[in-house]
Each structure stands twice: as C-alpha cells, then as structure tokens.
Amino acid sequence: MVNVSRHVELSILWLVNEGECSFWYDNWLGSGALFLRVADTPHVSFAELVCNGSWNIYRLTQILPPECVANVVRLPVPRRGFPDEAVWMPTTSGKFSLASAYQEVRQVRNNSMAFSRIWQSSIPLKISFFMHRMLLRRLPLDDILGRMGFQLPSKCFCCVPATGEELEHVFSTGQLASQVWSYFQNMCGVVVQGSEVHARLITWWLSPALSRQQRFVLDVLPSLICWNIWKARNRAVFDGIQPQDQGICNMIAHDVKAAFEIRFQKELGMLTFPQFYEKISYPSYVYNIRVVR
Known part of the structure; x- marks a missing residue:
C-alpha cells in the first residue's frame, strides 16, 4: 500500500x-x-x-x-x-x-496494451467500461453468474441447439460471433490464430497497418465488434429480437465510420465498409505545386 x-x-x-x-x-x-x-x-x-x-x-x-x-x-x-x-x-x-x-x-504499473486500446478518447466511455468488464470477466452472463452461486437456466441467444451461455461462446466461438468476426477479418486481411476472444483482440491490435488511418480502424474495430454483439445479445434476451449477423455488421460499420469521421474530421459519405476500408488503407500523398519559368 x-x-x-x-x-x-x-x-x-x-x-x-x-x-x-x-x-x-x-x-x-x-x-x-x-x-x-x-x-x-x-x-x-x-x-x-x-x-x-x-x-x-x-x-x-x-x-x-x-x-x-x-x-x-x-x-x-x-x-x-x-x-x-x-x-x-x-x-x-x-x-x-x-x-x-x-x-x-498513484501506484505505477506496467502499461497494458489491451487497456491502452480500449481506453482512448475515440471510443465512447460506455464501450471502454464494457470492454474493461469483459476482459476481467465481470459481465452478467450465465456462466459467470453460475460461478457466483446464481444457478439459472442457461440458453445461448444465437444458437438453435440448447447451448449454454458462456463468455467465449457469446463473443468468439458461437455461430453468430464467428460470422461477424469472419466478415471483418476477411475485409481487413486479419488472420487470427486461436478462437478465444483474447486471441482475436490481440491479433487485431498487433496487425500491421499501411497508414495511420488504417491503424486507427484496426485498434477500435475489435471493441466495436464486441459491443455490438453484446447489444444484440441483450435485445435477444430482454426483447426477444433474433439477431442477424448482417444487421450487426452494418451497425459495426456505421460505428467505425462515425468514430473515424470524428477522429480525422472527414466526411465519408455513403461508403460501404469495403469501400471505406480500401479508401483509408493507403497513405495519402500531399503534392506541392511550384511554377517553373
């Protein structure tokens, strides 16, 4: 102390x-x-x-x-x-x-790469708190509540078979989560080794970037993916709305573009996510014009 x-x-x-x-x-x-x-x-x-x-x-x-x-x-x-x-x-x-x-x-500790990625001004504070709780396994999911002594009927919101709700299943290995991650991994060229959510996050954050703008997207996109999966889970549990992977991907793409526009003060217009990512993946060149006589 x-x-x-x-x-x-x-x-x-x-x-x-x-x-x-x-x-x-x-x-x-x-x-x-x-x-x-x-x-x-x-x-x-x-x-x-x-x-x-x-x-x-x-x-x-x-x-x-x-x-x-x-x-x-x-x-x-x-x-x-x-x-x-x-x-x-x-x-x-x-x-x-x-x-x-x-x-x-204050007690100074070694900098954490994970926490430096989730605690940044470009990510809304509520999402940073959510990611912090997810990484520490503090979300009110059935498997976490069960270890605390609350034994409840458990059913994953995204699976037709009777699969129990677990953190890894909801955010990484489940059918819906796998489809969402695969969509953005294919678009961004990110190759993930391992199926755990921590492995996915670290791979995204360590992936090389061709430009400063692409680096920004690779840093914030994993948090926005987890956040939108969590919102879809809550709508399914509390409102009975069955989630669709394409709808979640569209909301994630909207959030990424909105964060990008705020960070870089640029209007992107009605770009699809593939168009948006291709546009930012290459460094912009600045040309100076000089009149030569």
Missing part, C-alpha cells in the same frame, strides 16, 4: 526565511522531516539556532547528529523580513495541482 502522507510530505519543500515553519515536523531540508530520523527536542525554533547572522553550530550539535548538522549548515541562514514559502516539488512552477498530486501517490 502506498504511504500517501510520506509522499505528500516529501513533495512539499519549505524555504525558510522568517523561520515560522516547524523545525522538527516540516520538510525544509529536502530529505524529509527531522523527527523521522532524530528524537525531537521540545520547543526548538529557528531563532535560537542562529547567532550573529550564522548558524549556531554549538546548539545544532546538541540536538542533531553530525550528518544532520552538516546538511543544515549548507543551507542559507534564516533572515527576517520574508515569510517562509512552501514549494510544491512535483511541478516546475512550485504551485500545487491535483494532477501532480495524483501522479505522486
């Missing part, structure tokens, strides 16, 4: 002038408060540690070990007429900000 108070204490540096800050409990040396290393002596102030404009070495050696005394005498002597100043060290301006405080106390 992160020691938040310790982080905050080291982030605030006191510049001593009047000597109004605490000699023992404020971080004015830059290495933390003195009471953390030395038993504090009550009622010690900066005023009694200065003599004739210099540090009172004799008094300092009475209350501090030699290494601490050496650190103290390297600092300027407190002077009257100027108030003490607290400096917030994590920012270049010395001013406090919540963003810098969060960076100081």
Whole structure:
C-alpha cells in the first residue's frame, strides 16, 4: 500500500526565511522531516539556532547528529523580513495541482496494451467500461453468474441447439460471433490464430497497418465488434429480437465510420465498409505545386 502522507510530505519543500515553519515536523531540508530520523527536542525554533547572522553550530550539535548538522549548515541562514514559502516539488512552477498530486501517490504499473486500446478518447466511455468488464470477466452472463452461486437456466441467444451461455461462446466461438468476426477479418486481411476472444483482440491490435488511418480502424474495430454483439445479445434476451449477423455488421460499420469521421474530421459519405476500408488503407500523398519559368 502506498504511504500517501510520506509522499505528500516529501513533495512539499519549505524555504525558510522568517523561520515560522516547524523545525522538527516540516520538510525544509529536502530529505524529509527531522523527527523521522532524530528524537525531537521540545520547543526548538529557528531563532535560537542562529547567532550573529550564522548558524549556531554549538546548539545544532546538541540536538542533531553530525550528518544532520552538516546538511543544515549548507543551507542559507534564516533572515527576517520574508515569510517562509512552501514549494510544491512535483511541478516546475512550485504551485500545487491535483494532477501532480495524483501522479505522486498513484501506484505505477506496467502499461497494458489491451487497456491502452480500449481506453482512448475515440471510443465512447460506455464501450471502454464494457470492454474493461469483459476482459476481467465481470459481465452478467450465465456462466459467470453460475460461478457466483446464481444457478439459472442457461440458453445461448444465437444458437438453435440448447447451448449454454458462456463468455467465449457469446463473443468468439458461437455461430453468430464467428460470422461477424469472419466478415471483418476477411475485409481487413486479419488472420487470427486461436478462437478465444483474447486471441482475436490481440491479433487485431498487433496487425500491421499501411497508414495511420488504417491503424486507427484496426485498434477500435475489435471493441466495436464486441459491443455490438453484446447489444444484440441483450435485445435477444430482454426483447426477444433474433439477431442477424448482417444487421450487426452494418451497425459495426456505421460505428467505425462515425468514430473515424470524428477522429480525422472527414466526411465519408455513403461508403460501404469495403469501400471505406480500401479508401483509408493507403497513405495519402500531399503534392506541392511550384511554377517553373
């Protein structure tokens, strides 16, 4: 667990002038408060540690070990007429900000490729939350609820045979999911090794791209596929609407083009998905015209 108070204490540096800050409990040396290393002596102030404009070495050696005394005498002597100043060290301006405080106390972990793909501004926040829950297996599907102790009748929404509802079946291996994934994989030239949903996602995100625009589509399309499959599942379960793979593919294509138009500020018109993907798959060239006499 992160020691938040310790982080905050080291982030605030006191510049001593009047000597109004605490000699023992404020971080004015830059290495933390003195009471953390030395038993504090009550009622010690900066005023009694200065003599004739210099540090009172004799008094300092009475209350501090030699290494601490050496650190103290390297600092300027407190002077009257100027108030003490607290400096917030994590920012270049010395001013406090919540963003810098969060960076100081948060637990830094290795970047996750999966989370960096689902948490991006081009994907609506509700879809990012959905993908986060799916990757952590936190969706209210029958197999997940069963492991939590809720034993319910289970029937997959997309299969005519009595197949139980499982996360992998709904999003990857089931008949409907396989047809949807195959449609976009064939269009985009993505070859997936493995049938699990994680394998599909990673393959899409690692697939090479010919242009920056194509890279964008390969990154956002898997999340939009899973999201539209999930919406089709909910319509089937709660409204009794039988999903069709072509209808889901059309909605996914619409979502991809809408996200692309917002990201790149381009009007695409009434392009089919194959036309759209072919259009963005090659880098656009910029030509400069110069008149030569």
